[in-house]
Amino acid sequence: METKTNATIAVLDEWESWLYMRQCGEGTIKQYVSKIRTAFEYFANEKEKGNWCEVTDEDMLAFVKWLSIGHRGCSINQYISRILSFTKWLQLLGYSVQYRVEFLSSLSVKNTTRKTTNYLNDEIVNAILQLAGDDESSIYALLCLIADTGSRIGDVVQLRIKDLTFNN
Numbered sequence: 525m526e527t528k529t530n531a532t533i534a535v536l537d538e539w540e541s542w543l544y545m546r547q548c549g550e551g552t553i554k555q556y557v558s559k560i561r562t563a564f565e566y567f568a569n570e571k572e573k574g575n576w577c578e579v580t581d582e583d584m585l586a587f588v589k590w591l592s593i594g595h596r597g598c599s600i601n602q603y604i605s606r607i608l609s610f611t612k613w614l615q616l617l618g619y620s621v622q623y624r625v626e627f628l629s630s631l632s633v634k635n636t637t638r639k640t641t642n643y644l645n646d647e648i649v650n651a652i653l654q655l656a657g658d659d660e661s662s663i664y665a666l667l668c669l670i671a672d673t674g675s676r677i678g679d680v681v682q683l684r685i686k687d688l689t690f691n692n
Contacts (some may be wrong), residue, residue: 531576559606
């Protein structure tokens with residue numbers, strides 16, 4: 525098989541067609557192509573390389589660093605994953621790339637952003653209960669149930685009397 529060394533952005537249309545032939549979902553294909561198009565544009569504009577086969581390990585590292593400005597770790601990992609898929613496809617067609625697939629695989633990024641949960645403290649819960657009214661109102665009872673059990677509001681409003689056990 526002849527080694528090919530000129531993979532321009534036009535090759536992206538071929539890859540998209542190949543993904544459709546493999547019966548990938550349309551949303552998946554759009555996401556894959558979008559991420560590779562972004563990489564192509566980065567390499568063409570920032571590294572003056574319009575040919576994917578000229579991209580080096582250093583270029584890939586610079587791309588990941590560029591992505592880290594404004595992207596979360598999981599998003600960067602998606603880019604890396606899509607580039608790996610695209611690279612394997614290029615290699616199946618006989619293209620020769622300069623960057624090492626092993627190096628690219630090692631660039632995965634830990635997601636450092638964690639979702640924090642804010643809990644209501646006792647003072648806030650008591651203030652909400654006071655606003656709900658007296659101890660006899662149904663709203664007060666629902667709020668106490670939510671506060672005491674940690675249930676979700678959606679679960680509590682779907683409760684029916686048959687769902688309750690009174691002999692505990």
